Amino acid sequence: MMRDxxxxxxxxxxxxxxxxxxxxxxxxxxxxxxxxxxxxxxEEQLGVQLLTRSTRSVSPTExxxxxxxxxxxxxxxxEAGLAxxxxxxxxxxxxxxxxxxxxxxxxxLTPAVSRLMLDYPEVRVEITNxxxxxxxxxxxxxxxxxxGEQVAKDMIGVRIGPDFRQxxxxxxxxxxxxxxxxxxxxxxxxxxxxxxxxxxGGLWSWPxxxxxxxxxxxxxxxxxxxxxxxxxxxxxxxxxxxxxxEDIVEQHILEGRLIRVLDDWCPxxxxxxxxxxxxxxPKPAFRILLDLxxxxx
Numbered sequence: 001m002m003r004d005x006x007x008x009x010x011x012x013x014x015x016x017x018x019x020x021x022x023x024x025x026x027x028x029x030x031x032x033x034x035x036x037x038x039x040x041x042x043e044e045q046l047g048v049q050l051l052t053r054s055t056r057s058v059s060p061t062e063x064x065x066x067x068x069x070x071x072x073x074x075x076x077x078x079e080a081g082l083a084x085x086x087x088x089x090x091x092x093x094x095x096x097x098x099x100x101x102x103x104x105x106x107x108x109l110t111p112a113v114s115r116l117m118l119d120y121p122e123v124r125v126e127i128t129n130x131x132x133x134x135x136x137x138x139x140x141x142x143x144x145x146x147x148g149e150q151v152a153k154d155m156i157g158v159r160i161g162p163d164f165r166q167x168x169x170x171x172x173x174x175x176x177x178x179x180x181x182x183x184x185x186x187x188x189x190x191x192x193x194x195x196x197x198x199x200x201g202g203l204w205s206w207p208x209x210x211x212x213x214x215x216x217x218x219x220x221x222x223x224x225x226x227x228x229x230x231x232x233x234x235x236x237x238x239x240x241x242x243x244x245x246e247d248i249v250e251q252h253i254l255e256g257r258l259i260r261v262l263d264d265w266c267p268x269x270x271x272x273x274x275x276x277x278x279x280x281x282p283k284p285a286f287r288i289l290l291d292l293x294x295x296x297x
Contacts, residue, residue, distance in 0.1 A: 008042040009071060011035060012050060016060045016068055017140050076280070092285040093122035099134045100127055100145040102228045103245050104272045108161050109145060112292040116285070123285045131226070132198035137277055142286050148270035154278065160293040161272040165246040168206070168266065169258040173238035180261045181241075184208040184217045191240035192219025193231045206243040208265040219243075 014024040015035065025032045043050050050064035060068060100109055105127055113125050128141075136144045136155075151157040168181075170190075181187050184206070195204040203224065205216040221240050225231045228244060235242035235249075236257055242249075246266075252258040274293055276282065282290070 005042075005045075008038055008045075009067075010075065011038045012042055012064075013068065013072060013075060015039060015051065015058060016064060017138075019058050021058060091122055092120050092283075092288060094283055094285055095124040095126060096143075096283065096285055096289065097126045097141045098128070098143050098145065099130055099136060099139070099141050101131055102129045103248070104145045104161065105129055107247065108272060108293065108296065112289060112296060115292055116289050120285060120288065125289075130198065131195065131204075136275075137280075142283065143274050143276040145272055145274050148273045151273050151275045155275040156278050157273040157275045158290065158294065159271055160274050160296065163268040163271045165268050166207075166243055166266050167246045167249050167253075167260050168241055168243050168262045169235055169249050169253065169260050170241045171236055171238040171258060172256065174235075174240065175259055180259070182262075184215050184262065184265055187217050187219040187241070190219055190221075191223070192221040193223040193225065193234045193240040193242040194219070194221060195231065196224050196226050198226070207269075208262065209267045210265050 011024070011028060014027055015021060018024045018027065021032045021035055025035045028035065030038075039051060046063075046067075048063040049061050050067060052059050052061055098109065109127065113127070117123060117125060133146070133150065134141065134144060136142075145160070148157065148159065174191075178190065179186075181190060187206070192206075196202075197204050203218055205218045208215050208217065219241060223231075223234050223240050225234070228248060231242045231244060232248060232252075234240060235244070236252065241261070249258055249260070253260050274290065276286075
């Protein structure tokens, strides 16, 4: 009976975390109908409804939130304890879940994770690129990577990358019939290739600063993307201006495929930081990854 209850509780926590029976079933290695029956059985045993179900989403009820708050930390402690045992064998194992952004993943995280997985093949790493501000505690991520200014005060933040600059670029063909902008306000006469922010649903406003003056401008345009490669492709195609990390466009500028503008209005931005909850005991594999990331700064 106790074993069945534990399995049912693990199933509940997984569904509550993923907000999806489909995703949870895939993680647990079961079918969606079987998982649904498991949760209904648990609710019948407890005499309360734990999940609110709709055709598009699943979310915990008040009773479900209470159960998560009471049993969640205990299951996390069990996972951490099992992970600690792997350290004694000299072979860290388990799964690391990290939320990051494309640029940080490509330039900083991927090299470190590749090294980790080559040295410790039993470690599994899941990386989710997301420009939204993710609650890593609620979503049960081991860590997140964002710009230093975006790290919440209650998190432990560790710098893993240097400050870097952004660049506003357009193709030579784009500027054939348009004057190059001299100030950010000139962008109102240009077509922007914009980034959609998942947290707010709005478009990202381009930040500029010069001699202590800071402004944010949104270049209007019909090109809206959610990834850097798409924005770069549109810029190279000549359909608008893009605001991208300098290292992404540097080679294209040197080879004449892109032209940089407003260079004097683009100061360095805070480098990437890895952050994680102060009250959570890091897994052995996470500590190794953290050392690798620190060594690359």
